[in-house]
Amino acid sequence: MNHFSIALANMRQRALSTALTMLLVAIGVGLVSLILTLKGEVDAGFQSVAGKFDLIVGPRGSSLQLVLNTVFHMDKPVGNMPWRDYEDIRRKKGVRLAIPIVTGDSYKGFYLVGTTPEFFTELEISEGRKMFEFEGGGVFEDPRGDHEGHDHGDDFQAVLGSEAARRTGLKVGDRFLATHGVAEGAEGRDDHNYRVAGVLRPTGTPHDRAVFCHLNAFFDIHDDSPEAKAKMLSGVLVLTISPLWTGTIAKSINTDYPHLMTVYPTFAMRDLMGIVSNVNQVLVAIAFLVLFAAGVSILVAIYNSMNERRREIAIIRALGAPPSAVFGMIVIEASLICVAGGLAGLLLSRLAMVAGGGALRHITGLMIGVPTPSAADAWLLLGAVGIGVASSIIPAVAAYRTDVATNIRPVN
Amino acid sequence: MPDHVLELRGVRKGYGNGAPIVDIASFAMDRASRMVLAGESGSGKTTFLNLVSGILDPDAGEILVDGADLAKLSGRDRDAYRGRKIGFVFQTFNLLQGFTALDNLQVAMMWGATPRPERRSRAEHLLERVGLKEHLHKRPSQLSVGQQQRVGIARALVNQPVLVLADEPSAQLDRSNAERVLDLLKEVCAESAAALLVVAHDALVFERFEKVVQIADLNRKP
Numbered sequence: 215m216n217h218f219s220i221a222l223a224n225m226r227q228r229a230l231s232t233a234l235t236m237l238l239v240a241i242g243v244g245l246v247s248l249i250l251t252l253k254g255e256v257d258a259g260f261q262s263v264a265g266k267f268d269l270i271v272g273p274r275g276s277s278l279q280l281v282l283n284t285v286f287h288m289d290k291p292v293g294n295m296p297w298r299d300y301e302d303i304r305r306k307k308g309v310r311l312a313i314p315i316v317t318g319d320s321y322k323g324f325y326l327v328g329t330t331p332e333f334f335t336e337l338e339i340s341e342g343r344k345m346f347e348f349e350g351g352g353v354f355e356d357p358r359g360d361h362e363g364h365d366h367g368d369d370f371q372a373v374l375g376s377e378a379a380r381r382t383g384l385k386v387g388d389r390f391l392a393t394h395g396v397a398e399g400a401e402g403r404d405d406h407n408y409r410v411a412g413v414l415r416p417t418g419t420p421h422d423r424a425v426f427c428h429l430n431a432f433f434d435i436h437d438d439s440p441e442a443k444a445k446m447l448s449g450v451l452v453l454t455i456s457p458l459w460t461g462t463i464a465k466s467i468n469t470d471y472p473h474l475m476t477v478y479p480t481f482a483m484r485d486l487m488g489i490v491s492n493v494n495q496v497l498v499a500i501a502f503l504v505l506f507a508a509g510v511s512i513l514v515a516i517y518n519s520m521n522e523r524r525r526e527i528a529i530i531r532a533l534g535a536p537p538s539a540v541f542g543m544i545v546i547e548a549s550l551i552c553v554a555g556g557l558a559g560l561l562l563s564r565l566a567m568v569a570g571g572g573a574l575r576h577i578t579g580l581m582i583g584v585p586t587p588s589a590a591d592a593w594l595l596l597g598a599v600g601i602g603v604a605s606s607i608i609p610a611v612a613a614y615r616t617d618v619a620t621n622i623r624p625v626n
Numbered sequence: 627m628p629d630h631v632l633e634l635r636g637v638r639k640g641y642g643n644g645a646p647i648v649d650i651a652s653f654a655m656d657r658a659s660r661m662v663l664a665g666e667s668g669s670g671k672t673t674f675l676n677l678v679s680g681i682l683d684p685d686a687g688e689i690l691v692d693g694a695d696l697a698k699l700s701g702r703d704r705d706a707y708r709g710r711k712i713g714f715v716f717q718t719f720n721l722l723q724g725f726t727a728l729d730n731l732q733v734a735m736m737w738g739a740t741p742r743p744e745r746r747s748r749a750e751h752l753l754e755r756v757g758l759k760e761h762l763h764k765r766p767s768q769l770s771v772g773q774q775q776r777v778g779i780a781r782a783l784v785n786q787p788v789l790v791l792a793d794e795p796s797a798q799l800d801r802s803n804a805e806r807v808l809d810l811l812k813e814v815c816a817e818s819a820a821a822l823l824v825v826a827h828d829a830l831v832f833e834r835f836e837k838v839v840q841i842a843d844l845n846r847k848p
Contacts, residue, residue, distance in 0.1 A: 224724060227723065525720070529722060530733065532681065534736075535736070536702045537701070618681045619676045622720065
C-alpha cells in the first residue's frame with residue numbers, strides 16, 4: 215500500500231467521473247498528436263516524392279501547380295512547352311536525366327501520364343534501389359518503334375500504378391479507353407484504346423494512382439490536335455549530376471528560355487506546407503483548447519468530490535498522514551488520470567491514422583505510416599501531466615487544509 | 627520510559643469567547659491501563675480526545691503522550707507521532723470505503739513504524755485475531771456493522787500504539803454486538819499492552835470497565 219494505490223483506489227471509487235475526465239484528456243492528447251503526426255507524415259511524404267527531382271521545368275505560371283501536376287498527378291497542366299526545349303535541356307551540361315511529362319487525359323479519374331521508359335528504369339528511391347518494381351508485366355513500348363526500328367503499330371501500351379490497377383480492376387493484357395480531360399466524367403475517346411503492359415508494385419507515392427503511357431502514344435492519340443503535332447509537353451523532370459549544378463542549370467534555363475520557368479520542387483512543397491501550416495496551427499490551437507478543457511474538468515471533478523473526500527482525508531490524517539501526504543495523493547490522482555488519458559489519446563491517434571490512412575491515400579496518393587512512439591509523444595504526455603498537476607493544485611490545497619476535527623465527527 | 631502513557635497539565639480549550647469546554651488541571655493514565663471517560667453530549671468528550679491525539683491544539687497547558695509534549699512537536703512530527711503512538715476506534719467506524727478490510731489496515735500502517743515487508747502479515751494476523759479471517763478482502767459495504775467495528779479495532783492496534791482512544795465504540799451496534807466489540811477491544815488492547823481510553827455515555831460501557839471517570843469531575847469548577 216502506498217500513495218499510488220490510494221490514488222488508484224480513489225479513482226476506482228469514482229469510476230464514471232474518472233473515466234469521463236480521462237476521455238477528455240484522451241481526446242485532447244489524441245487530437246494534438248494526430249494533427250502533429252499527420253502534418254509531419256504528410257510533409258515528409260510530399261518532400262520525399264518531390265525531392266526525387268532536382269528541378270522541374272515547365273511553361274511559366276504557377277510553380278506549385280507545375281509540381282502538383284507533373285509530380286503528384288494532381289491539378290491541370292500549367293500550359294505547354296515545346297519538345298525542342300526538352301531536347302535542349304536534356305543536352306545541357308550537368309543534366310543527368312531529363313524526363314518529359316505530358317498530362318491532360320485520364321482513365322476513371324486516374325491521371326494518364328505520358329512519359330518515357332526512363333521514368334521507370336532510371337529513377338531510384340535510394341542509391342542502387344529502383345523506385346519502381348513491377349508486380350506484373352513490364353515497361354510500355356514506344357508505339358512508333360524502338361531503336362532497332364521495330365514498329366509496334368497501333369498497340370498503345372500503358373503501365374498502371376498499384377492503386378489505379380486495384381481500383382479499376384485492370385490486369386496485364388486488359389484493354390481500356392482513356393478519357394480526354396482529367397475531370398470526373400470527362401468525354402471518352404473511342405478511336406484508340408490502351409493495353410495494360412505492366413502493373414507497378416505499391417510505392418506509397420502519388421505514382422500509385424497514375425496510369426502511365428509512352429509520350430508518343432499520348433501524342434498519337436491526340437494526332438488531330440495542334441499540341442500533338444507540335445509535341446507539346448506539360449513539363450520536364452530534371453536530375454542533375456550534382457546539387458552544385460542545380461542552380462547553374464536553373465539560371466541558364468531561366469535566362470535562355472523566357473517562356474519557361476524552373477522550380478525547385480522541395481521549395482514549392484515547403485511553400486505549400488507553409489500554407490497548410492496556418493490551418494494546422496488553428497487545429498493545434500483547438501486541440502490544446504480541448505486539453506485545457508480537460509484540465510479544467512479534472513479541477514472540477516476533483517474539487518466537486520472534495521465534499522465526499524473530506525471525511526476520508528480526515529481519517530487518513532487521523533491515522534498519521536501529514537497534510538503534505540494528502541496534497542500529494544490528489545496530485546498523483548490527477549497525474550494518473552492524465553497519464554492514462556494521454557496514453558489512450560496517443561493510441562487513439564494511431565488508430566485514427568490507420569482508419570484515415572486510406573482516405574488520405576485516396577486524396578494525395580501518399581501512404582501514411584503509423585509512427586512509432588517518439589520523443590514528441592513523451593513531451594505531449596509530459597505536457598498533459600503538467601496540465602493535470604496544475605489543475606489539481608486548487609483541490610490539493612483544499613485537501614491540505616481539511617480540518618480533521620470537524621470532518622471526523624460522527625455522521626448520522 | 628515514563629510511568630504515565632498520557633498526562634495532561636493545566637489543559638484548557640474553548641471555542642469562541644465562551645467558557646472553556648475542557649479545563650483540566652491534571653490528568654494521568656497509567657501504561658496498559660483502561661478507563662472510561664463519561665459525560666453527556668456536548669460535555670467536551672470529543673474535544674478531549676482531539677486534544678489528546680494532537681488533532682486540536684490546547685489554548686493552554688501541556689499534553690504528554692508517552693512522555694512527549696505534543697505542543698513542542700512540529701505539525702508533521704505530531705502527525706507522525708500520532709500514527710505511531712495512538713490508535714483510534716471511531717463511533718461510525720470511519721473505514722475507507724474504497725478499500726478492503728486488509729487495505730484499511732495497510733493504509734494505517736503507511737505512517738506507522740512497521741517495516742514494509744511485515745505490514746501485510748501483521749494486518750492479516752490482526753484481522754484473524756478479531757475474527758475476520760474470511761473477510762480480509764471485503765470492502766466495508768460488504769461487512770455487517772459489527773464486522774466493520776472489528777476492522778476498526780484491528781486498525782487501531784495495527785501500529786502497536788501505546789494508547790488506544792475509542793469514541794463511543796458501541797454506539798452504532800445492537801446490544802450483543804456492542805458487548806462482543808467492547809470485550810474484544812479490552813482483550814486486544816491488553817494483549818498489545820496498550821492503554822485504552824473509552825469515551826462513552828452508555829451504561830453498557832460503564833458496566834464492562836473498572837474505572838469510569840466523569841469529564842465534569844476532571845474539569846476545574848468555574
